[in-house]
Amino acid sequence: MLDWYVNEGKDNDVVLSTKACIVRNVKGYNFLPRLDDKECQSLIETVDGAIDKDIYMGGGAATMDKDTVIRLIRLQVLGREGSQMVNPQRKAFYYNDDSSLSIAVGSGEHITVRAQAAGHDISVYKKAEKEAMELESKLDIAYSDNYGFLTSNVRLAGTGLKILYTVALPAIAKTEGGIAALTQRVGQYEWTIYPFAERGELADSNVFIIASVNTLGVTEDEVLKRGEMLITDVIKAERACREEIVSSKKLQTQDIYGRSYGNLRYSSLISRSEAIEALGWLRLYHDYDDAGEIKCSWNTINKLTMDILWEPAAPTRKPQGSLTNSQNIRAQGIRTILKGAERNENN
Template sequence: MSMENLLDQPFVHWMSSGAQDGDIVLASRIRLARNLEGIPFPQRANGEQLSQVVSQLKSSLCDLNSNEQSDYMFIDLEKLPLLERLVLVEKHIISPDHAREASNRAILVKQDTTVSIMVNEEDHLRIQCLMPGLNLVKAFTSANQVDDIIENKHALAFNEELGYLTSCPTNLGTGLRASVMVHLPALVLTGQINRIVNAVIQLGLTVRGLYGEGTEAVGNIFQISNQLTLGFTEQEIIDNLYSVVKQVVDHERTARGGLYADTTDMLVDRVWRAYGTLKYARSISGQEALALLSDVRMGYELGIINEGSHCNFNELMVITRPNFLQKMSDCPELSGNERKKLRAQIIREKLTNKD
């Protein structure tokens, strides 16, 4: 994938269909927080020190690309306008925090977009692997391979008692943050979501919105992740998250089945109304689009609608976001109304092309 395709094409690997529990689990992510030894953490480092981190990580390109199946791009965030950085956030390539500050920041991205390494985010580097469906083990294996390559080349901040040293104390130890992005419309519709979220939190996990910490759960999409890394092995963290997510998936499937059995006409009507609005609307907001896409995706999974696909609706999640829309347009800056019209037009075309 070229730099242009990375920014212009909505599809990335985590949107692929056919993965385990892909009807409910959109993607699995493993993120490893690491820091270079002898250099202050990004919040305390000066410009020269941050630049040194960028240079050192850029020098890892040859090592990362030594495997014939790997092909990484180095992207200097200072050379990307804010709009393009925010597009990368909407595609889950980088975090919102990484996009806001571009000075002495960079990313290394694998061509298939499964791996991205954020340089000078909260830590010197954050190795992220994103896989479709419930695929935590494969994501960890991939992220761990990258971690080994980096650690063979660079001395990392590590303490025998505390493990990997990180900017945030909650990441001490393994530095591992595992998360799963789930679509839970039936639990929301049946009013069970608060009980499920509270139960998940009591099990030592956290629940966040579409783009992680500090974001809303729009489109009935939530991220479930571990809270602590110190005192746990990587396997324990992954096993615990996997077990809890499987229970959440079972609850969502049960809720969907109950909705379909108890309120068939109402549910079918809701799904087709959502589909009809998306297919024929001439103006639509981002929030409304995601809410309607959520209903349509559930309808697809329940067999109410036979048009479209997982990839189709996952792509629309990105296409309907404000920054991606702006990037697609020929206008220097879209007004709110122009954005709503363009969003509706693109959704109509996408759905029509799949009929």
């Protein structure tokens, strides 16, 4: 089966992915910071017994080899830095065949159920909820009639639910005051927005995470309804800004679009920042390319964007020549994907 993020998602010109995370804790165990290694192993074994092995593969993090870890980072089961692999003997990760569904044990809370899909797809909530309810039927989950589901992180108490949209906003970011205005608008919905990366090569990626905040005193339906209204506003705003930029600077934008594609298609060395900047211009102008000379579908643009964003982090200390080598490998991968896309478009 194809990896989840290469599927064609709704509104994928703006929304890269939609994710639902639901956290739960098992009654009878302290919260993670207060569990010793023996208790943590007992927790892992308890949860492992409740997981359907006909659906999920994986297991103890300590048994995972380097290739598996890299693949799980690319598939966004693990974070970009792979920080969840610290103290691997205290953690376990399970995932289905395309990694659209995953269960983490010992990462933040006792259990984190995650469902993810390409594009704008709030059905991920129902998928995560179904799995969470399955685990709840087999495990004694910590719950309070007054506070809802109990968590070590007070920001997750109540529903234990977090919805996240990953969005690419090259036009709003290039519009004066655009991100500031959007941040204020997101706050009005009582959600939050933050850059995909605060520092490093992806600090100026113009990719952002829009996430729910409230979990206590609200219902899941209220969170979902508010999120859907918000993401609809964001999509409309980004498309309007693209229209404004292209209509006011048609030739300049068209020129940068062509140059950006050429940089991606023919470079032998390319940094992550160069690649993500070029992909941003492809995203901004793609729907206005009347000539149609550049053969690059939204699926191709999004796959490349996801591959660059979720490229496993390089070591802090890089051996001599490793930077050039990584840029060459990255460029080769991009060229291969674009060459294949051109071939498919011409057939």
